[in-house]
Amino acid sequence: MGIAVRRLTKRFGDYRAVDDVSFEIPSGQLVALLGPSGSGKSTILRIIAGLESADSGEVVLTGELATAMPVQRRGIGFVFQHYALFRHMTVRQNIAFGLEIQKLPRPEIARRVDELLDLIQLTSMANRYPTQLSGGQRQRVALARALAPRPKVLLLDEPFGALDSQVRDELRSWLRRLHDEVHVTSLFVTHDQQEAFEVSDQIVVLNKGRVEQMGPPQQLYEHPRSDFVTKFLGSVNILPVDAILAMDQDDESPLPLDLPGPDGSMVYVRPHDLHVTKQPGQKPAWSARIVRLTHLGGLVRLDLLLNQGTPVTVQMSRDECAQLGLAQGDEVFTALKDLKYLTPAPGFVEDYVI
Amino acid sequence: MKWALIGFVQLWFAILILAPAIALLRAAVEGGLGSFVRAVSAPEAVAAFRLTFGVTAIATVVNTVFGVAIAVVLVRHRFPGKAIVDGLVDLPFAVSPIIAGLMLVVLYGPGSPIGRRLAEWGVGVVYELPGLVLATTFVTLPFVVREVVPVLREFGVDQEEVARTLGAGRWTTFVRVTLPSIRWGLAYGVMLTISRSLGEFGALMVVSGNIIGRTQTATLYIHDEIESFEPRGAYAAGLALAAVSFILMIGMERVRARVEAAEHGD
Numbered sequence: 001m002g003i004a005v006r007r008l009t010k011r012f013g014d015y016r017a018v019d020d021v022s023f024e025i026p027s028g029q030l031v032a033l034l035g036p037s038g039s040g041k042s043t044i045l046r047i048i049a050g051l052e053s054a055d056s057g058e059v060v061l062t063g064e065l066a067t068a069m070p071v072q073r074r075g076i077g078f079v080f081q082h083y084a085l086f087r088h089m090t091v092r093q094n095i096a097f098g099l100e101i102q103k104l105p106r107p108e109i110a111r112r113v114d115e116l117l118d119l120i121q122l123t124s125m126a127n128r129y130p131t132q133l134s135g136g137q138r139q140r141v142a143l144a145r146a147l148a149p150r151p152k153v154l155l156l157d158e159p160f161g162a163l164d165s166q167v168r169d170e171l172r173s174w175l176r177r178l179h180d181e182v183h184v185t186s187l188f189v190t191h192d193q194q195e196a197f198e199v200s201d202q203i204v205v206l207n208k209g210r211v212e213q214m215g216p217p218q219q220l221y222e223h224p225r226s227d228f229v230t231k232f233l234g235s236v237n238i239l240p241v242d243a244i245l246a247m248d249q250d251d252e253s254p255l256p257l258d259l260p261g262p263d264g265s266m267v268y269v270r271p272h273d274l275h276v277t278k279q280p281g282q283k284p285a286w287s288a289r290i291v292r293l294t295h296l297g298g299l300v301r302l303d304l305l306l307n308q309g310t311p312v313t314v315q316m317s318r319d320e321c322a323q324l325g326l327a328q329g330d331e332v333f334t335a336l337k338d339l340k341y342l343t344p345a346p347g348f349v350e351d352y353v354i
Numbered sequence: 355m356k357w358a359l360i361g362f363v364q365l366w367f368a369i370l371i372l373a374p375a376i377a378l379l380r381a382a383v384e385g386g387l388g389s390f391v392r393a394v395s396a397p398e399a400v401a402a403f404r405l406t407f408g409v410t411a412i413a414t415v416v417n418t419v420f421g422v423a424i425a426v427v428l429v430r431h432r433f434p435g436k437a438i439v440d441g442l443v444d445l446p447f448a449v450s451p452i453i454a455g456l457m458l459v460v461l462y463g464p465g466s467p468i469g470r471r472l473a474e475w476g477v478g479v480v481y482e483l484p485g486l487v488l489a490t491t492f493v494t495l496p497f498v499v500r501e502v503v504p505v506l507r508e509f510g511v512d513q514e515e516v517a518r519t520l521g522a523g524r525w526t527t528f529v530r531v532t533l534p535s536i537r538w539g540l541a542y543g544v545m546l547t548i549s550r551s552l553g554e555f556g557a558l559m560v561v562s563g564n565i566i567g568r569t570q571t572a573t574l575y576i577h578d579e580i581e582s583f584e585p586r587g588a589y590a591a592g593l594a595l596a597a598v599s600f601i602l603m604i605g606m607e608r609v610r611a612r613v614e615a616a617e618h619g620d
Contacts, residue, residue, distance in 0.1 A: 051515050071518040078519040084512035088534040088617065097530075098520035129617045142516075149520060 001063060002027040002185030003048060003153055008057035010043055010209075017043045018054070019209035025202070027062070030179045030186045032196035035206030036232070041189045044206075045155050048187065050074050062152045062185075077146030077184075081158040083138040085130040091141050092117070092126040098149035116144040119178070136167040143175075147182065156188035160195065172199055193233050197221075205229050230268050230340060237274070237312045241265040271315035273338040276302065278324060285333040288312070293321075293328045302326070304334060375596070382593040385586060393590035401567045402575035403594070405486070409571065410551035413490040417547050421498025422540065428499070429506045446495050454492050455560025458485060481563035486571065489557040494550045498543035505539030506532075538610055545606055549599040 003025040010018040018040040025031045033041040046052040048059050050071035059066045066074050086094050095116050099109040117123040120140040130138055139159060146154060159175070160168040176199050179186060190196050196203045197217045205212040205220065207228045213220055224230040231238075277285070291311070292303040300321040302314040314334065326332065383390050393399065427433075428440055446454060462469045462479035472479060479485045513535065517527040533540075555573040562569040570578070572595050579588035 049519055051518070071515075072521045072523055074519075076519055078516060080512050080516065082512065084516045086513055086517075086531060086534075088537075097517070097522075101521040101526065131618050145516075145520070 001025070001060065002029065003062075003187060004058075004060040005044065005048065006058040006060070008044065008047060008059070009055050010040075010047060010052070011055055016209050018047070021057070021206075021209070021211055023204050023211055023214055025185060025187060027185050028183045029201040030176070030188070030199060031202045031204060032200035033187060033189045033206060034191070034193060034196040034203050034232070036191055038208075039206040040209035041191075041206050042157055045157055045187065045189050048153075049076050049078050049155050051078075075149075075152040077149070077151035077154045079139070079142050079146050079154070079156040079159050081161045083130070083135075083142045083162075085138055085142055085145070087130050090127050090129055091122060091133070094130070094141055095145045095148050097145060102149060112148060116148055119147075119181075120144045134167075135163045136171055139163065139171060140174075143178075147184070151184065154184045154186040156186065158189055158191070161190075168195075175199060197233075205232060207232075224340065227266070235271055235313065237269045237271065239267045239269065239310060239312070241267060268340040269312070269336055270338070271301070271313045273336060274312065274314040275335045275337050276304075276314055276316065276324065276326065277333050277335075278326075278330070280333045285335040288332055288334050290326060290328055290330045290332060293326065300326075304332070306334075378589060378593055378596070381585070382589040384589075389586065390590050390593075393587045394594050396587065398566055398570070399572075399575060399587065399591055402570050402572045402591070405483075405570065406552060406572040406595075409483075409486045409490050410548055412487050413494055413551045414544060414547050416487075416491050417494055417498050418540070418544055421495070421543060421547075422502055422536075424499045425502035425506055429503055430511075443496050443499050446493050451489075451493050451554065451556030452560055455489055455557035458489055458492070458557075458561050462488075480561055481565065481569060483569070485561040486558055486569060489561045490551045490554050493554055493557050494547045497546040497550065498540065501539045501543030501546070502536055505536045509535050541606055541610070545603055548602060552595055552599055 001024055004023070006022050008018050008021040009016070021040070021044060033044060035041045043052060047054045048061075050059075050066070050069060054067070057067075061074060061076070086097065089097070092113055095113045096109050099112055104112075113126075114123070117126055120143065122137060122140060122144075125133060125137065130141070133141065139162075143156075143159075160171055163171065172195060188199070200217060202215060203217050203220055204214045205228070213225050213229050215223075220229060221233050224233060230236055275285075280287075286306050288304040288306045290302050291305050294301045294303075295318070298318055300316055300318055302316070302321075304312050304314055306312060312334070382393075394403075424439075424443065428436070428443075459480050460466060462472065462485065464470070464473065464480065469480065477484070479488065509532070513531050514527050517531045518524075522530065553573060554571075555577065558571055558574060559577075562571065562574060564570055564574050564578070566578075572591060576588045576591045576595070579585065579591065
């Protein structure tokens, strides 16, 4: 086991920042702590690092109980959102810092620093100071500095949060490749679900200081266990069952579902799980009007209004849209390819594939 | 408009600072360089300067160490009475140095209980070296604190936390990360402390007893020379004292400019 936290709790005054959180991260995995701001993700990371202490609960690092261990003995690498490079030191001195603390012989330090400079492709910048580097370069140096003493676990707090989107994308895939080479157990905090999907082996979804769900990205996407997870992992149409049942039976084909009746349940449909045609097909479909058609590069977003007045969003490829010849204002038919059905009772979800 | 403002500032600067400085410089070397050297190497002058430098050295070391400690506590920690401490740090600025000297005389003087007790042990404070050091330290206490606090606040804790995660203990982190990051604020505070210590007069006037060769500092010596209608000695000593502060200040600025160019240049 790489990292394990058990029943972690942390209060700030009356506010429960971390509320009975437990999870385990297998060795060598790259895992994302995903949640909105205020979900307690950074606090959990800082507790694991020892920079913050929990009110109760345990932290276990590579099988060793670390709850009471001081920061400097935990053998972790930590990367901050704003790099936190030592401004009075060159790139080389920054990376060497942890090795010097370990009092390694000079030649060995030099060798290891060279190795890391090569890894982050900044050998030519070794004698620059942090202010002379770009944001992406600084974050790579911060990463190299954290990795230099060969930490047992690597912790990253919104590592790409301060970078512009293009650099962020580059650095993300670079981090993924790096992790495939280095294989250090890594936990990174992010509020960006796309980032979590792109980089991580597993995702821990957090909400209000609690773990909502943990699992591989695709599994979370396809089998969310709660309203929060469903909404947080990408856009989704939420249709009240009551509204669906109220659809005019003459015009609309009823859903082929055994819906339990108007009880406040919700049907969740991803925008790409809606099918649009100009003619009614064999399959049951609702008639709708295209209120707005937005081109998003390779994708097209349709804002539909169902006859009964419910708005839904549909996403399809540009080619499909062109093939169908859709335009704003068109009357169309839409059918569901896949949906999730959530009752008001928390945690209960049924998957339907039509 | 812009040039008028710049011209005004330069004129103002010249009238207020440059003219008096030049006047002193001229007066001091009027009798030739030889008489200047003779004036500053008079035995009383040498003794006075030696005393001033000694007191300044002690006061500066003490205020540097404790000033940084106070700044760290004020910026990083919360404790009951913090606002009071924060305000009291400025007290030496707020009251006249004469009053500061008076406080020490009242507390440690021969007539006070503490003074009597200390005298029994053979320790004299007022009219002795400890009094001079105490008075100078008191008067210059706020400089390091006030220069370091904003720098430390701006510095934050990220870099210190990173150092801790890399295995550094608290002391190593302070020496290798915090101290180098606050160095210019600290250096500036130290410079001001030195300059002010060299130039302190009022508090020393009250505390020292002005015993020639024993508790007469450079400023007290200058004062006596003026009083004794021998202004040449006063001019020379005054110039020498001002020059030491000025050279230290310029020297520090130049070192800083050079180091910063290395770290931030392209």
